[in-house]
Structure formats: structure tokens, C-alpha cells
Amino acid sequence: MPDKRPYIITIDGPGGSGKGSLAVQVARKLNFHLLDSGAIYRLAALNAMQNGIDLKQESKVTASLEKLDIRFEIGDELSIPYLNDVDVSEQIRLESSGEAASVIARYAGVRKHLLGLQQGFFQDPGLVADGRDMGTVVFQQAKFKFFLLASVEIRALRRYKQLIGMGLSANIDRLRSDISARDERDKNRAESPLIPAVDAIIIDSSLLDLEQVVDLVMSHINEVNELVE
Ligand code: DC
Numbered sequence: 001m002p003d004k005r006p007y008i009i010t011i012d013g014p015g016g017s018g019k020g021s022l023a024v025q026v027a028r029k030l031n032f033h034l035l036d037s038g039a040i041y042r043l044a045a046l047n048a049m050q051n052g053i054d055l056k057q058e059s060k061v062t063a064s065l066e067k068l069d070i071r072f073e074i075g076d077e078l079s080i081p082y083l084n085d086v087d088v089s090e091q092i093r094l095e096s097s098g099e100a101a102s103v104i105a106r107y108a109g110v111r112k113h114l115l116g117l118q119q120g121f122f123q124d125p126g127l128v129a130d131g132r133d134m135g136t137v138v139f140q141q142a143k144f145k146f147f148l149l150a151s152v153e154i155r156a157l158r159r160y161k162q163l164i165g166m167g168l169s170a171n172i173d174r175l176r177s178d179i180s181a182r183d184e185r186d187k188n189r190a191e192s193p194l195i196p197a198v199d200a201i202i203i204d205s206s207l208l209d210l211e212q213v214v215d216l217v218m219s220h221i222n223e224v225n226e227l228v229e
Contacts (some may be wrong), residue, residue: 006126011135014149016155018205023130025214035121037131042092043070045100057102062109089099102182106189135197147196
């Protein structure tokens with residue numbers, strides 16, 4: 001009997017590796033739900049900042065999550081994040097929000113609080129989840145796990161183009177050093193560090209465009225699904 005149960009695809013990797021765009025494309029092709037877990041950490045950080053909390057104060061940041069009011073609505077291209085009923089799409093994409101998210105993502109209480117919320121995104125007919133610990137912690141049972149890499153240089157360039165495309169200002173040297181600093185923090189933290197799951201397929205996207213990475217991932221998924229069926 002072919003296995004038609006809903007399943008999960010995880011895509012982990014450092015910031016700017018292209019995992020977000022890849023996740024959107026794969027979810028679209030399969031008609032699956034999408035979880036951008038980084039957006040949840042960004043929203044949690046924004047919420048703490050809006051409450052005037054110093055992000056270095058772990059217990060206050062963790063306590064602020066008790067009143068976290070977030071939701072996502074389906075937009076034309078991407079899902080729209082709301083914090084306290086306000087559309088914060090632009091705000092959470094700022095480098096400063098990514099940095100703030102990375103700071104609070106080190107706290108065990110924060111990760112624990114956000115775990116169930118993220119797991120709730122898994123619904124019929126399936127889920128594509130992107131982040132840092134999707135395959136290692138949040139969805140260890142995922143049927144397919146991918147880990148996307150790209151050089152710091154390429155990631156800084158991609159982020160630069162993305163920010164300029166959004167009409168925002170950007171400085172390539174600053175982006176490069178911010179990306180390296182965030183990598184260090186995400187990889188070296190005690191709680192759920194950024195590492196590939198032992199059963200993840202590692203893809204270096206430095207010399208590939210989005211379409212090529214999507215093709216690679218889809219051909220792997222289709223091949224395994226055909227073999228199983
Ligand atoms: O993917 P992103 O750039 O939106 O993530 C922002 C930060 O949030 C990232 O630097 C670390 C944290 N994060 C995390 O710790 N675990 C996740 N699953 C996703 C993001």
C-alpha cells in the first residue's frame with residue numbers, strides 16, 4: 001500500500017543561504033503548508049522590544065512571550081506576519097530584527113515556549129519548515145531533511161540585492177560582518193545550535209540559482225516517493 005500520510009520537509013541553514021525562497025517554492029509545488037520559523041523568532045524579539053525589554057535580560061524576554069499575539073495571513077507572494085494585529089512584514093525583515101531574533105533564540109525558555117507553536121503548523125496535507133533546528137529538534141520525524149549552505153560572500157551579496165530591491169539601504173561590508181557574527185552565535189549556542197541533522201542532505205547553493213536548488217530538492221523528493229510507492 002502506498003504511504004499517503006502527510007509528511008514534513010525540513011530546510012535548515014544559515015541566514016541568506018536561500019532556504020526561505022526554497023521553502024516557499026517547494027511548498028507551492030506540493031501544495032503544502034509553510035513554516036518560516038525565523039519569522040516567529042523575529043516576531044518574538046520585536047514583541048519584547050516593543051515592550052521596552054532589554055534583550056539581554058533572559059527572564060524578562062521569556063516572560064514577555066506569555067502575551068505574544070502573532071498570526072500569519074496568506075499574501076500574494078509570501079505570508080504576512082501580524083504582531084498584535086499590526087502587519088509587521090517590513091519591520092521583521094530588517095537586519096536589526098534578524099540580529100535581535102538571534103540574540104533571544106539562545107534562551108532555553110524562549111525555544112521551549114516557541115516549540116509547540118511551531119509544531120502546530122504541521123497539518124494535512126503536509127508541511128515545509130525552514131529554520132535552524134527544524135530537522136534536529138522541532139520536527140525530528142521529518143521524512144525529508146535538507147541543509148542549505150552558501151559562502152558568506154554569496155550570502156552577503158544576496159542579502160544586499162534583496163534589501164536594495166525592497167528600496168532599503170544596505171552596506172555590503174557591514175552585511176558580511178553581520179552575517180558572520182550571526183553564524184557564530186547561531187552555531188555556538190548551547191540550545192539547538194545550527195548544525196545539520198545526521199540524516200540531512202547537505203546542499204551547497206553558492207554556485208546554484210534558486211531554480212536549480214528547487215529542481216535538486218524536488219527530484220530527490222519525487223524519487224524517494226516513487227521508490228516507496
Ligand atoms: O532565518 P532567519 O534569518 O529569519 O532567523 C533569524 C534568527 O532567528 C536566526 O539568526 C536565529 C533564530 N532562529 C533560530 O534560532 N531557530 C530557528 N528555527 C529559526 C531562527
